[in-house]
Amino acid sequence: MSKLYTFEEVSKHKTREDLWMIIDNKVYDITAFVDEHPGGEEVLIDEGARDATGPFEDVGHSPDARELLVKYYVGEVDLASAPVKVTSANASGASNDQPQGNPLRIIIPLLIVLGYIYYRFYS
Structure with a gap:
């Protein structure tokens, strides 16, 4: 019989050095996989310490990825336990509650388009 973990127990494992995740009601210690994840470590850390079934399914992981999970099981x-809201911390230790993003990813393409329009019509 496999060991039962409550949502609260899983929620305590939320750092890069100790990262657990729930997928399809199974608990995985993915700490050793953080450096190998093709999507980057940030995705795992953001979804770690909670039920990540939805995000895992949304990405459409391959059968190979599902087989790889067996190694980290x-x-x-424990479905009788209550889910816990986990807040991830970024590198500075601040909460991830606010939207993040670099405004340059909008400004640079906008400048390129404006430059093209200027070149096309005023040159």
């Missing part, structure tokens, strides 16, 4: 989640 540590037990089952």
Whole structure:
């Protein structure tokens, strides 16, 4: 019989050095996989320490990715326990509650388009 973990127990494992995740009611210790994840470590850390079934399914992971999970399996989640809201911390330790993004990803393409329009019509 596999070990049962409550949502609260899983929620305590939310750092890069100790990261757990729930997928399909199974608990995985993915700490050793953080550096290998093709989508980057940030995605795992953001979704870690909670039920990540939805995001895992949304990405459309391959059968190989599902097979890889077996290696990190540590037990089952106790469905009688109450889910815990986990707030991730970024590198500075601040909460991720506010939207993040670099405004340059909008400004630079806008400048390129404006430059093209200027070149096309005023040159």
